[in-house]
Amino acid sequence: NAGVMQNPRHLVRRRGQEARLRCSPMKGHSHVYWYRQLPEEGLKFMVYLQKENIIDESGMPKERFSAEFPKEGPSILRIQQVVRGDSAAYFCASSSPSGVSSGANVLTFGAGSRLTVL
Amino acid sequence: DQQVKQNSPSLSVQEGRISILNCDYTNSMFDYFLWYKKYPAEGPTFLISISSIKDKNEDGRFTVFLNKSAKHLSLHIVPSQPGDSAVYFCAAGGGGNKLTFGTGTQLKVEL
Numbered sequence: 172n173a174g175v176m177q178n179p180r181h182l183v184r185r186r187g188q189e190a191r192l193r194c195s196p197m198k199g200h201s202h203v204y205w206y207r208q209l210p211e212e213g214l215k216f217m218v219y220l221q222k223e224n225i226i227d228e229s230g231m232p233k234e235r236f237s238a239e240f241p242k243e244g245p246s247i248l249r250i251q252q253v254v255r256g257d258s259a260a261y262f263c264a265s266s267s268p269s270g271v272s273s274g275a276n277v278l279t280f281g282a283g284s285r286l287t288v289l
Numbered sequence: 290d291q292q293v294k295q296n297s298p299s300l301s302v303q304e305g306r307i308s309i310l311n312c313d314y315t316n317s318m319f320d321y322f323l324w325y326k327k328y329p330a331e332g333p334t335f336l337i338s339i340s341s342i343k344d345k346n347e348d349g350r351f352t353v354f355l356n357k358s359a360k361h362l363s364l365h366i367v368p369s370q371p372g373d374s375a376v377y378f379c380a381a382g383g384g385g386n387k388l389t390f391g392t393g394t395q396l397k398v399e400l
Contacts, residue, residue, distance in 0.1 A: 175332070213295075215385050216390075219385075219387050226386070227385060251378070264332075266386065275338045276388070277338065280325075280333045282331055283331075
């Protein structure tokens with residue numbers, strides 16, 4: 172039973188290009204979260220999605236960043252016109268509806284996608 | 290605005306001794322707290338959690354203590370083992386499903 176699957180694990184882009192990061196949640200999980208870890212920093216929340224809905228995008232930069240979780244297929248974090256400051260590890264996590272309602276929402280994380288912008 | 294703080298970026302402990310990792314928070318709305326462990330090039334893995342209605346939760350070598358009045362929690366690992374060497378993140382949740390993470394503490398357990 173695969174956990175949270177993220178791809179690609181490593182992505183190199185030149186300034187101005189687009190980056191697309193994909194995340195398949197754990198089986199049975201319908202809540203997806205994206206976090207970013209900049210060098211020497213902690214995990215910063217970006218966005219929380221359920222199928223076809225963005226629930227909380229309070230951590231998303233206002234421009235160039237978007238996320239979706241379609242009815243079919245993985246969740247995608249899209250960064251347009253990348254800049255060097257976007258270089259970071261992007262982690263996806265998922266949780267189940269029962270986890271959310273149990274009182275302690277334990278997120279299960281993927282291994283991350285490391286984006287390098289040249 | 291750092292709502293969850295881990296003021297010690299690193300900690301070094303001898304094998305067999307106790308490791309104590311600390312975490313402070315500012316938001317009174319948090320009602321549960323978690324600790325995650327992270328190895329290089331891997332995602333964080335869940336270790337242990339505690340609800341705000343409790344002051345202690347234990348799971349094997351790991352114990353989390355919560356002091357609500359001080360807005361402080363700590364993770365105790367005893368005895369510490371070399372395989373415990375990793376970055377430990379404190380996280381808090383409540384009033385929504387997302388978790389807010391601290392900046393992490395690098396634990397090194399030496400032989």
